[in-house]
Amino acid sequence: MATLRHICTLALCAAALVLAGCAGPRRVESSVNSYSTLTTLPSPPTYRFERLPSQQQHAAAFAPIEQLAEAALARVGLRRDDAHPRLIAQLGVEGGYATPRYWPYYGSYYGPASPYYGRWGWGLGYGGPWGWGWGMNWMMDAPPTLYHRRVSLVLRDAAGGQVVYETSALYEDVWTRDPDIYGVLFDQALSGFPQPPQGERTLRTDMQPAAKAAPKTAAEPAPAATK
Template structure:
């Protein structure tokens, strides 16, 4: 008896559907956070004004969503935007790109360069060797790791001295823009205004269907 391609693919598709149905909708976003602070407590008043770089102003359509995520994270630690009566001046940074998946070895190509700049900075791409799999399936390239980085710099509005600097870097196979930036801003502000010294790992549970953090505190180690 001759089987059509349709009959060959049906069991494979059914298996894939079962695997997807069993997958959890909760994912852990884990980032490397580094923070530097000269603050001992919230400033009085606990307010800031946002200072956009010229490049960010030119890309306002993209940057608006990132800015909104940052302001929400700042609000969660007690800081509110008040351009007319600000104690602090805020600058926001965000980057995006791809990096090779280290589990696939050096054949995946060179690491990209991520220069400073506005939202979505610079992108880099890699490549991989394909191989045959199953009923005519072909894996042309490994899944890349998404690179996402956010940074926040707070200056004293009167002296212009930097009083708080923090960043969070995330590299994984899953992302959900712009929601993932909101998670990263929250992680970057973990422990504000007196964060733990040195580089640390911060984890947050995220609902992959909505891109929102689940009701749980980010855990740091």
């Protein structure tokens, strides 16, 4: 009985730590790969998006991703101009989840022989068929869910078609907050534009918790008139 009480106490302490962590900033650490032939900001610094066939098929669902990328591109000095672009921008996004390949507390249900071991689950497109959520599993031997998020961006010269900038950011962790996480990843992927360090690097960004709406107070009824 004492052992059971000890386990329950540890579980409650862990829950308190998780809830406390959710109230503070969360660190997004991603692996960024960037390659550039640009030496300065293009003149004029304009671009337009070019959608792949799959993105055209799900245009309404993909629009929020373009908005996040457009905001990140604006922060590095590029302006969207569909009529007079200097650059052509192609975007890519991925999202999925899996159980980790190694978890020191595996039970037989989640062990290497289990069908759940290391399996990825994927979405088809942003905002439509995808559905995101979060939760906690209190099974002591169950591994946490590992979330996979990746964005990519390719910039080509509009006149000649050659690629002048290629970058991507990959994030894998047990926590995520969509769609904000994609905006952070686009910012990280464009870090250092137009002359980022070539190749792979690790970037970290602290995400502030979402602001909570102020509670609404019901209006008190007016006092009845006295005669």
